[in-house]
Every structure is written in C-alpha cells, then in structure tokens.
Amino acid sequence: MRQWVHPAEADQGDRPDLLTTTEKNELAQLRRENAELRRANEILKAALVFFAKELDQPCTxxxxxxxxxxxxxxxxxxxxxxxxxxxxxxxxxxx
Structure with missing residues (x-):
C-alpha cells in the first residue's frame, strides 16, 4: 500500500522530501543518457589510441x-x- 500512497503524496506536493513520478522518470532518462555518453566516450578513447598508434608507425x-x-x-x-x-x-x- 505504501508503494502507492507515497508516490501519490509526492505527486500532489504533500511530500516535498520525495521525488515526483515525473522527476523519477526524468532522472531515469538522464541516467540512461549519461551511461550511453560514457560508452560513446570509451569508444572514442579506444579509437584515439588506435589511430595514435597508426600515426606513430613509420610510413613505408x-x-x-x-x-x-x-x-x-x-x-x-x-x-x-x-x-x-x-x-x-x-x-x-x-x-
């Protein structure tokens, strides 16, 4: 029952210490986006290392x-x- 009452109270503004449903959804979306950007950064770092090694090799x-x-x-x-x-x-x- 608390699983329904507390979110309802937060959505109505009765519980300012809890996140509203909209805020929870936005936080989840931002966390997913943050994780995706971290993965993209790791891929770019790996590509940078790969191409830096290519440039360090003598040209034949x-x-x-x-x-x-x-x-x-x-x-x-x-x-x-x-x-x-x-x-x-x-x-x-x-x-």
Whole structure:
C-alpha cells in the first residue's frame, strides 16, 4: 500500500522530501543518457589510441612510388614522363 500512497503524496506536493513520478522518470532518462555518453566516450578513447598508434608507425612506400608520382629531379629541373618540357624545382634559381 505504501508503494502507492507515497508516490501519490509526492505527486500532489504533500511530500516535498520525495521525488515526483515525473522527476523519477526524468532522472531515469538522464541516467540512461549519461551511461550511453560514457560508452560513446570509451569508444572514442579506444579509437584515439588506435589511430595514435597508426600515426606513430613509420610510413613505408614501395620503391619508386614517389618518383612515378612526382617525376625525377635532375640539375634543378623536374622531368616527368609525358611532358614536352622540364619544370623548375620550387625554390631553385636558374642562372
């Protein structure tokens, strides 16, 4: 019987020391949301650790990949297969 009387008294304002039904529902909702956000934070922390480890590893490329992408540097000029002219290397000055 108390399980019905005390909540009814709280809802009517007769028991200010008890939470109303609305307040109890809101508290339960906020606790669920808080737990969900904590789980999301744990997932994000794990992802951060994973990607930080990826960034700490040295970058390895197959030999020649950069040369194929950029071209070859010869005497302050970049020659690239398929171009009918040479490109100056940035920062160099031809005299």
């Amino acid at each position: 490329r197959p030999t020649g990949q950069v040369e194929r992408a950029v071209g070859h540097v010869h005497d302050r000029k970049i020659t690239r297969p398929g171009l009918p002219f040479d490109l100056p290397v940035p920062g160099s000055v031809d005299i």
